Amino acid sequence: YALFSDPITRIGGEKFSYQIPTYQALKGVLESVYWKPTLIWYIDEARVMKRIQTQSKGMRPIKYTSPENDLAYYTYLKDVCYQVRAHFEWNEHRPELAHDRNEHKHHNIAKRMIERGGRRDIFLGTRECQGYVEPCVFGEGKGFYDGCGKLNFGVMVHGFDYPDETGKDEMSVRLWKSARLENGYIRFPAPNDDSPVILTRFIKPMKAKVFEDEAGFSGLNEPEFRALLGESGDEA
Structure with a gap:
């Protein structure tokens, strides 16, 4: 199952999933x-x-105004399967972590984590929708919507802009004006592009978390992480 719901409607009690996953x-x-x-x-x-x-x-969520349970209907996607193509880039708004920018190392760790199903629990949109990941060749195999042309889904939430990724002391939301599925593929506009199909709206002021060697971040030298990968501490 998956529940990719609009954050604006989540507080209403009745959650309804988008038909396709959000960015x-x-x-x-x-x-x-x-x-x-x-x-x-x-x-x-x-x-x-x-x-x-x-x-x-039918769900029994706890009411906001009392400890009693309420009755609500959540509409989930069922029997879902997706192939995803992605890449990572350095966070240029974290100059204090420049010493940790080892592309070969991070790339290999990410590949191994995908092969092992992820470092943390995988869920699809919300916590109760558990999922799993495995390596694949993007575009390989037969998809249900191959050759089906374009399917439009209107305005969708694209994602959130956090201060540590934008360099601004604020949190904002991005809306995608023309979300669509084309022959089974969803081609997402990049969040940092000045695209006319992306609308950005301010939510609230927010400060980026500060990471230091002795306070909340140990980079590639994290002992527990090295133990998981079976690596020695002299490799980085």
């Missing part, structure tokens, strides 16, 4: 696979492999 949800999957504040993941495109189907479930 931010796929970026979150990659960050669960492997992430360091040194780098930023960019989703280039995704491919929908199976038919888009939905299923509604």
